[in-house]
Amino acid sequence: MNQTPNIAADRLPPDILARNFSDAHPPLTEGQATIESDRCFFCYDAPCVEACPTGIDIPGFIKKISTGNITGSARTILESNIFGGSCARVCPTEILCEGKCVRNSQEDRPIQIGTLQRHATDWQMGTGEQPFSRAPLTGKRIAVVGAGPAGLACAHRLAMQGHDVVVFDARPKGGGLNEYGVAAYKLADEFAQKEVAFVLSIGGITVENEMVLGRDITLASLRAQYDAVFLGIGHAGVRALGITGEYFPGVRNAVEFIEDLRVSPTKSDVPVGRRVVVIGGGNTAIDAAVQAKRLGAEEVTLVYRRAAENMSATTVEQEWAQTNDVTIRYWSAPVRIDGSEDGVASVTFARGLTKDGRPVYDQGEYTLEADMVLKAVGQLFLPDPLAEDEIVIEGGRIRVDAEGRTTMTGVYAGGDCTAGEDLTVAAVRDGRNAAEAITADLMKAGN
Amino acid sequence: MADLSINIAGIRSPNPFWLASAPPTDKEYNVRRALEAGWGGVVWKTLGEDPPVVNVSSRYGATRYNGQRMAGLNNIELITDRPLAVNLAEIKSVKKDYPDRAIIVSIMVPCVEESWKRILPLVEETGADGIELNFGCPHGMSERNMGSAVGQVPEYVEMVTRWCKQYTRMPVIVKLTPNITNILNPARAALRGGADAVSLINTIQSVVGVDLDAMAPMPVVDGRGTHGGYCGPAVKPIALRMLGEIARTPDTSVLPISGIGGISNWRDAAEFLVMGATSLQVCTAAMHYGFRIVEDMIDGLSNWMDEKGFETIADVTGRAIPNFVNWNQLNLKFKTLASINQDACIKCGLCYIACEDTSHQAISKTLLNGERHYDVIDEECVGCNLCAHVCPVDDCITMVPQPVEGVETWNEHPNNPMSKIPAKAG
Numbered sequence: 001m002n003q004t005p006n007i008a009a010d011r012l013p014p015d016i017l018a019r020n021f022s023d024a025h026p027p028l029t030e031g032q033a034t035i036e037s038d039r040c041f042f043c044y045d046a047p048c049v050e051a052c053p054t055g056i057d058i059p060g061f062i063k064k065i066s067t068g069n070i071t072g073s074a075r076t077i078l079e080s081n082i083f084g085g086s087c088a089r090v091c092p093t094e095i096l097c098e099g100k101c102v103r104n105s106q107e108d109r110p111i112q113i114g115t116l117q118r119h120a121t122d123w124q125m126g127t128g129e130q131p132f133s134r135a136p137l138t139g140k141r142i143a144v145v146g147a148g149p150a151g152l153a154c155a156h157r158l159a160m161q162g163h164d165v166v167v168f169d170a171r172p173k174g175g176g177l178n179e180y181g182v183a184a185y186k187l188a189d190e191f192a193q194k195e196v197a198f199v200l201s202i203g204g205i206t207v208e209n210e211m212v213l214g215r216d217i218t219l220a221s222l223r224a225q226y227d228a229v230f231l232g233i234g235h236a237g238v239r240a241l242g243i244t245g246e247y248f249p250g251v252r253n254a255v256e257f258i259e260d261l262r263v264s265p266t267k268s269d270v271p272v273g274r275r276v277v278v279i280g281g282g283n284t285a286i287d288a289a290v291q292a293k294r295l296g297a298e299e300v301t302l303v304y305r306r307a308a309e310n311m312s313a314t315t316v317e318q319e320w321a322q323t324n325d326v327t328i329r330y331w332s333a334p335v336r337i338d339g340s341e342d343g344v345a346s347v348t349f350a351r352g353l354t355k356d357g358r359p360v361y362d363q364g365e366y367t368l369e370a371d372m373v374l375k376a377v378g379q380l381f382l383p384d385p386l387a388e389d390e391i392v393i394e395g396g397r398i399r400v401d402a403e404g405r406t407t408m409t410g411v412y413a414g415g416d417c418t419a420g421e422d423l424t425v426a427a428v429r430d431g432r433n434a435a436e437a438i439t440a441d442l443m444k445a446g447n
Numbered sequence: 448m449a450d451l452s453i454n455i456a457g458i459r460s461p462n463p464f465w466l467a468s469a470p471p472t473d474k475e476y477n478v479r480r481a482l483e484a485g486w487g488g489v490v491w492k493t494l495g496e497d498p499p500v501v502n503v504s505s506r507y508g509a510t511r512y513n514g515q516r517m518a519g520l521n522n523i524e525l526i527t528d529r530p531l532a533v534n535l536a537e538i539k540s541v542k543k544d545y546p547d548r549a550i551i552v553s554i555m556v557p558c559v560e561e562s563w564k565r566i567l568p569l570v571e572e573t574g575a576d577g578i579e580l581n582f583g584c585p586h587g588m589s590e591r592n593m594g595s596a597v598g599q600v601p602e603y604v605e606m607v608t609r610w611c612k613q614y615t616r617m618p619v620i621v622k623l624t625p626n627i628t629n630i631l632n633p634a635r636a637a638l639r640g641g642a643d644a645v646s647l648i649n650t651i652q653s654v655v656g657v658d659l660d661a662m663a664p665m666p667v668v669d670g671r672g673t674h675g676g677y678c679g680p681a682v683k684p685i686a687l688r689m690l691g692e693i694a695r696t697p698d699t700s701v702l703p704i705s706g707i708g709g710i711s712n713w714r715d716a717a718e719f720l721v722m723g724a725t726s727l728q729v730c731t732a733a734m735h736y737g738f739r740i741v742e743d744m745i746d747g748l749s750n751w752m753d754e755k756g757f758e759t760i761a762d763v764t765g766r767a768i769p770n771f772v773n774w775n776q777l778n779l780k781f782k783t784l785a786s787i788n789q790d791a792c793i794k795c796g797l798c799y800i801a802c803e804d805t806s807h808q809a810i811s812k813t814l815l816n817g818e819r820h821y822d823v824i825d826e827e828c829v830g831c832n833l834c835a836h837v838c839p840v841d842d843c844i845t846m847v848p849q850p851v852e853g854v855e856t857w858n859e860h861p862n863n864p865m866s867k868i869p870a871k872a873g
């Protein structure tokens with residue numbers, strides 16, 4: 001990162017930094033978990049279950065917490081979602097399970113499903129034991145590309161079903177965005193790596209790091225050497241703003257800033273501006289803004305093109321940014337970035353509103369002074385590694401059927417590189433379902 | 448404002464709420480605090496002969512239900528473990544300072560005339576307002592042929608009651624044990640012996656739970672457990688039934704009743720009153736929350752009485768008794784139907800699965816404009832009330848009584864082989 005006079009690391013003492021990036025939401029105590037689990041009605045055909053992409057039997061696992069059957073509770077969660085631990089921490093539960101909890105209609109206070117899920121999965125991981133074992137070996141070998149939630153969920157299920165799995169990942173560590181993307185305080189204390197180790201402890205999975213599809217390996221070679229291939233390569237590209245000044249020093253992609261933070265053990269070596277402007281309206285924008293603030297930026301402004309309700313970041317996320325002293329400005333489209341070779345100076349926005357149902361930006365302009373600008377206007381799937389192959393890309397993502405089959409026989413895909421919500425839990429579902437499809441297809445083929 | 452004062456068997460108290468004979472009434476210190484808090488009276492923790500009994504350590508077990516502590520309480524304590532003279536001096540001192548409150552002394556001595564003859568004058572000397580004969584303790588004391596060992600034999604109940612009537616001028620309340628098959632037998636025995644009133648129920652023999660690590664019933668005393676006496680909210684239904692039985696049976700209905708068993712608030716109190724009680728005794732609720740609970744009991748009962756237009760406790764006592772009948776007097780033509788308030792329904796599906804799996808398949812589950820929708824199928828509903836009980840939302844499922852045409856009880860029903868009317872073929 002280019003340093004400019006106003007962009008500096010080490011703005012806060014180490015103990016404050018450590019606190020700012022530790023667990024944002026502490027776990028439930030034993031007593032709290034009991035009280036909360038007793039609040040659950042044990043609904044029949046529970047709406048919360050339908051709202052969970054991985055379909056965890058929520059009333060089932062909560063009931064087990066309340067009866068003191070924590071072993072069974074953790075197993076209930078993990079058999080649907082082996083990443084139950086990180087999902088408990090990162091899922092936007094307010095728009096998923098908790099958003100559909102019937103307690104909302106009764107008292108506006110849903111069961112804290114996420115934190116209860118954490119309670120049970122933390123216990124399981126604390127035992128150091130994997131609750132699942134492998135079926136008799138099938139002799140099948142499957143390649144998985146991408147060690148993110150999608151790839152590892154697929155690998156785990158495949159290993160459980162008795163296949164041997166090799167996982168290739170471009171990066172030095174597994175976990176995908178759990179390791180490099182999600183806000184540090186959501187997955188504190190090296191949780192991502194602990195969880196990867198937990199998932200792999202089932203056995204039968206080999207991970208090959210720093211192996212890049214399209215550079216070190218090709219889909220064709222994998223297809224030839226393995227019985228099936230799963231692609232869980234996420235999206236590597238970042239959308240550009242397309243305005244002048246985008247390449248002045250001090251203007252960065254938010255995901256790269258976040259990645260620097262995640263990679264740094266102390267955070268004290270990550271430079272941040274005094275006045276930071278974040279452009280975007282999703283999780284990434286929120287995470288970048290909050291973490292910039294917690295790194296010691298004096299002023300952080302998150303600027304979004306449209307209204308609060310249009311943001312893909314949930315209300316809870318927006319409030320989280322606000323409680324972290326991030327200013328959110330709505331209805332502002334970036335027009336240009338001013339600055340020089342020495343660094344960015346300001347960003348100018350056009351004010352907008354809705355006219356005839358369409359956003360129009362003709363309400364004048366305003367300028368925010370900034371020494372750092374973080375762009376978070378969307379990630380893109382980059383199909384380059386697959387350019388040589390007969391894989392159909394549709395709407396910018398790999399086309400798959402309902403079970404995760406791509407248009408190429410024997411090749412499956414899931415997670416962010418395919419259509420659908422870009423959420424950890426959705427990636428886990430995709431990986432798990434694809435594994436089921438792979439096994440079913442291999443068995444059907446009778447070979 | 449309703450008048451809550453009572454007079455039961457000549458014992459007066461400013462309100463019907465007494466603390467039952469138990470740890471809350473074990474010594475002067477507690478009793479004074481209780482009377483300060485507003486209790487109308489106390490039944491002093493059961494006195495016995497010297498040397499006093501010895502209690503174990505680890506005494507109570509409790510039932511916890513869905514987060515609710517002490518839904519039921521079980522104890523293996525015995526009677527007072529303090530010397531008789533100490534208790535008597537304290538009773539005297541309390542009575543002197545609280546002349547308007549009911550101070551009743553619970554007694555349990557061996558089933559020997561001499562023992563009773565000896566203790567009664569000592570108790571009378573304290574100025575106490577009456578005595579309660581503890582024929583109920585179902586553990587420990589019963590192994591020594593006292594407590595429920597006496598209460599279970601009507602002849603003994605009658606005999607001891609008679610001795611007491613003979614050797615004291617104080618009113619005699621006989622406390623009945625529920626550990627019998629027919630509550631009327633000991634009640635009649637007490638009546639024959641000359642009892643001025645009965646109080647019920649004492650605790651129910653119980654094993655409250657088993658410690659699965661110690662492999663012993665709880666509470667565990669150095670690796671072993673014993674059965675205890677069960678009380679608290681869980682026993683209220685059993686107490687109400689026994690109370691009502693005595694109150695509705697013509698010969699026993701003359702006995703004034705002090706109602707006991709799980710009374711925790713004014714509503715419970717009102718239920719005991721309408722089922723025949725005149726005074727009310729409380730133990731577990733006080734042990735759970737302290738003496739302050741009496742405030743709402745008094746206040747709530749008084750407000751309720753005002754609302755209903757009852758001026759005195761006597762107006763309330765036994766109100767429900769004419770409607771407490773045997774099953775064969777219920778109208779078989781009556782029908783009630785469940786009805787779901789769709790605005791209140793939170794779509795938890797509990798009514799559906801309860802009726803579907805275990806009742807009459809009378810609730811439908813559909814999607815209405817993409818939303819879950821539960822409705823009662825009137826034709827299938829037998830009016831069992833199950834769904835209304837499982838529904839977690841207050842007043843969401845109501846049972847709606849349907850118009851009734853006439854009365855037909857089992858006595859008149861054609862399916863009754865004993866009835867005169869022939870059954871229809873098929």
Ligand SMILES: Cc1cc2nc3c(=O)[nH]c(=O)nc-3n(C[C@H](O)[C@H](O)[C@H](O)COP(=O)(O)OP(=O)(O)OC[C@H]3O[C@@H](n4cnc5c(N)ncnc54)[C@H](O)[C@@H]3O)c2cc1C
Pocket residue numbers: 090091092145146147148149150151168169170171174175176177178181182183186211212213214232233234235236255258283284287385414415416417421422423424425427
């Ligand atoms: C900043 C940020 C914050 C987020 N916060 C949340 C949140 O709070 N909650 C939530 O639910 N979701 C969140 N998400 C989304 C979530 O992280 C993703 O949806 C999820 O990680 C997708 O999983 P995946 O396995 O499909 O992809 P990824 O996690 O991206 O994993 C893909 C893996 O593939 C590897 N790879 C890529 N290309 C190649 C190649 N050519 N060769 C070999 N390996 C390759 C990568 O190194 C990576 O390890 C966030 C995303 C970002 C960017």
Ligand SMILES: Cc1cc2nc3c(=O)[nH]c(=O)nc-3n(C[C@H](O)[C@H](O)[C@H](O)COP(=O)(O)O)c2cc1C
Pocket residue numbers: 467468469470492493520521522524525526527553581583584622648649650678679680682707708709710728729730731732
């Ligand atoms: C710890 C404990 C000790 C008791 N000791 C006596 C006793 O000495 N004499 C007696 O007549 N009843 C005794 N009882 C029974 C209570 O007086 C009362 O009948 C019973 O608890 C039911 O009332 P409740 O449901 O309000 O607790 C005792 C109850 C408990 C919980």
Ligand code: SF4
Pocket residue numbers: 039040041042043046047048049058059062100101102103111113795
């Ligand atoms: S909807 Fe809420 S109350 Fe019902 S089962 Fe799910 S968590 Fe429990």
Ligand code: SF4
Pocket residue numbers: 784785801802806807808809810823824827828829830831832833834835
């Ligand atoms: S009252 Fe009984 S039969 Fe009728 S709907 Fe409810 S549960 Fe079913």
Ligand code: SF4
Pocket residue numbers: 787791792793794795796797798799821837838839840843844
């Ligand atoms: S139990 Fe009550 S709240 Fe739940 S679905 Fe039935 S009517 Fe609705």
